[in-house]
Amino acid sequence: MAEYKAPLRDMRFVIKEVLEVDKLWSALAGTREQVDVDTADAILEEAAKIAAEAVAPLSREADEHGCRWQDHQVTTPPGFKEAYQTYAEGGWCGLGGNPAFGGMGMPKTLVAQVEEMVQGADMSFGLAPMLSAGACLSLDAHGSDALKQTYLPKLYDGTWAGAMDLTEPHAGTDLGMIRTRAEPDADGSYSLTGTKIFITWGEHDMAENIIHLVLAKLPDAPTGSKGISLFLVPKILVNTDGSLGERNAVTCGSIEKKMGIKASATCVMNYDGAKGWLVGEVNQGLACMFTMMNYERLGVGIQGLGAAEASYQNAADYACERLQGRSPEGIKNPDRAADPIIVHPDVRRMLLTMRAFNEGSRAFSTYVARWLDIAKFSDVAAEQEEAAGMVALLTPIAKAFITDKGLEATLIGQQVLGGHGFIREWGQEQLVRDTRITQIYEGTNGVQAMDLIGRKTVAAGGRYFRQFAGEVDAFIQANSDSEELAEFIQPLGAELARLQQVTEAVIAQAERDPNAPGAAAVEYLHLFGYTIYAYLWARMAKAALAGGSGGEADFYRAKLVVARFFFQRLLPQTQALSAHILAGSDTLMALEAELF
Template identity: 75%
Template sequence: MADYKAPLRDMRFVLNEVFEADKLWASLPGTQEVVDPETADAILEEAAKLIEQEVAPLNRESDEQGSTWNDGEVTSPEGFKEAYQAFCEGGWNGLGGNPAYGGMGMPKTLTAQVEEMLQSGSMSFGLAPMLTAGACLSLNAHGSDELKEKYLPNMYSGVWSGAMDLTEPHAGTDLGIIRTKAIENADGSYDITGTKIFITWGEHDMAENIIHLVLAKLPDAPAGPKGISLFLVPKIMVNEDGSLGERNSLSCGSIEKKMGIKASATCVMNFDNAKGWLVGEVNQGLACMFTMMNYERLVVGIQALGAAERSYQNAVEYARDRLQSRSPEGAKNPEKAADPIIVHPDVRRMLLSMRAQTEGARAFSTYVAKWLDITKFGGDADAKKTADAMVALLTPVAKAFISDKALEVTVTGQQIFGGHGFIREWGQEQLVRDVRITQIYEGANGIQAMDLMGRKVVANGGKFFDIFASEVQAFIDANGDDEAMAEFIEPLQSELSNLKSVTEEVIAEAQEDPNAVGAAANDYLHLFGFTAYAYMWAMMAKVALDNEGSADVDFYESKLKIARFFFQRQLPATRSLSVNILAGSDTLMSLDADLF
């Protein structure tokens, strides 16, 4: 298996050339004094070194070993504790955290690149800082000053980690039916009782304390999602002076045996009158939780991108080395018994498919991160309102489309290895197993599609969609007279017009057919995703064309060739997706349930 190398050149291309992050950061009051291009470049370089040297080498053996559970205690795989300590000592755990409590305050456009490296290195390992960052987001946004001062500094430093406790055995997507109870005490604390499942790194040995954010209901809470509150429940109680006290009344009942991400502990957590403290307002738990959801769902897409990138790196190295048969054009290596398989058109199809999707995903995830930065750090109210709408619209696409396509990329990488891809020692089958969860957790992809189609498009009559469409149209108009860009602008215009037409059709259908949204949702999300990637690739092609005479000519020429591959060989998938959407719901709903 190839040694992981962080794709720094491509990250810099997307960050600095396509999205001009230096101008973005200089325009936002919240980032002007925090980051500049030199700082950002140093962060990328140092993160790459740490992850390449300390994290990535653990990925294969940690999958074989897994986390282990014994009498309520979880032991992480060999090397994880030391790598986690190195990661935290470098300040990486608080990279995007609030500087008032010890974080570095870096924008999402930058932290997204570090997150990709970390997830490429090891998804199982990367989940620990990912969950801590999510817990910190909610606590920072909704916690009292007292809670923030008491918990955030040690969470940002990594001395303590965080966990998000949402799901219960009977309640996954439908959190309104959770049964975990909270009873208020005279001192303002609460007793939390219930069972949570699928809690990533809910118990482990890498940090001194684990801070759980737990969804629960008060006895007089309204029914359904409007009655959910959020509570901070530490594994070990924290004394007034900040030192650790006695163990709280919570325990890990077991850890799951899983298809993938085996090195991470996926815990059953039991709370038995555990002491907790309210985060935010009573019955506003979901609102508090959704503060971090847009970030976490983007990071799930980035997780998938990380696995896809590593699959590509493995596959292209193998394709250069593996000798099988001769090139259709004649022997390329006549001195050897056969040519490397990279000479074969079908292997090139697979490699180009992987690269077009992976690099498109990197651009798109950074694009979504840009809108998150404007929302968080911007000073202009109208700009922030627009950014909020774009984040709402694009987040389900970033989570679901990237992860759906990343599974395809990892399977394609496995296919390039042939029989060796099915063998554990090469690591390709692990990437297939690991990436599969990204389509499921943080809201299964079918739910993401329903959210996009139902809430973000149909419910507001396409208002959010119109903002996105107007931006793409402005890019088309600005480049419409550039003959060199015609091969990208013309199909992009066609795809945008088609997406507009399909969107209008579904909005209209939904007024008459209650099943219209559900019937269209999955195909619509993929149609949107392909169109968004076409916009990304057109922007990348524009930069490449503007740099044709530069010293780095091979890099930019490669970008143009991959862009052409995407437009010619992948974008036409939108035709069948459009037909599916416009077919409506009749054939889905006509078969009686008893006949399935």
């Protein structure tokens, strides 16, 4: 198995040369004092060491060992506790946290790169800081000053960890059906009773305390999602002086046996009159949770990217070393019995497919993070509003398209390795198993597609789409006279026009057919994803053409080759996607339910 190496050069390329995020940092009042290019480089270098040296070496053994549950306690795989302590001591748990409570205040555009490294090193481990960061976002935005003062510093320094407790056995996507109850107590706290399932890292031994953010309903709450409130429920109660007190009435009833991410604990959590405190307003729990949803869903997309990058590194190393057959052009390795399989066109097709999607996904995740930073840190209302609209549009695509292509990359990597990709030794089958969950949790990819086409497109009358299309069209117009960029700009213009036509057609279909949006949803999301990648690959090609020479010449030349591969070999799939969408819902709905 290849040793994981963080793709630092490509990360810097996206940040500095393509999206020029360093200029954004200096322009935003909320980040100007926190980060500059030198600080970012130092953070990236150190994060790469942590990922490669402290986390990645644990991955295979941790997957084989798994977490162990006994007497309501979870023991993590060997090395996880020590690695988490190393991670926490480096300040990484608070990288994007509020500086007022001990966080570092780094922008998401930088944090996203660190997240990719950790997730690429081991997804099971990476879930722990990811869940803590999500809990911190909601608590920081909606918690009382007293709650923030008590809990955020310990969460940011990693002494305590966070968990998000949403799902129940009968209520997954439809959270309005939850049954967990919160009874008000005389001291202003609440007593929570109920059961939650699929709670990632709901119990473990890596931190002194675990702070659960739990969705529950008050006795007189309205029915459905309008009656949900959010509560902070610590595993161990905290005394007024900040020290740990007695154990709260929240326990782990079991952990799941899973297809993948076996080194993380996916818990059943039982609340038996557990003491908790309201976060935000009564019956506003979903709004409080959605504060972190855009970040978490982008984070899941980044998980898919991290695994896809690990798959590419594994497959590329294998292809350059594995001897099998001879090149169609003639013998390339006369001193050996065969040539390495990298000489075969089909192997190159697979490697370039992975690389094109991976580098497109890295640019896309950073692009979405850029809009998140503007929405969070800009002090200009119009900029915040524009950014919020772009985040709303792009988040479901980032979650679903990146993870769909992430799983595809792990499967392609497995194919490159052949039989060796199916056995434990090379670690490739673990990547396939681990990545599969990214298409399911934080809202399945089908649900993301429905959100995109339903709420963000049809219900919005195409307003968010026009905002995105205007940016892409402005780029096309600004570069329409460039002969060097013509091979990218012209097909990008055609794809934008195709997406515009299909978007208008779906909006029109929805007026006469309520099933039309659902019938088109997944293909529409993919069509949109390919168009976004075409836009970003055109920007990457422009940056590569403007790049330096000397020792960097090979990097820029490779970037242009991959860009051409994407436009010539991958982008044409939009033609089929468009035909699927325009076909409507008739054939999907024609068969009676009892005939399935």
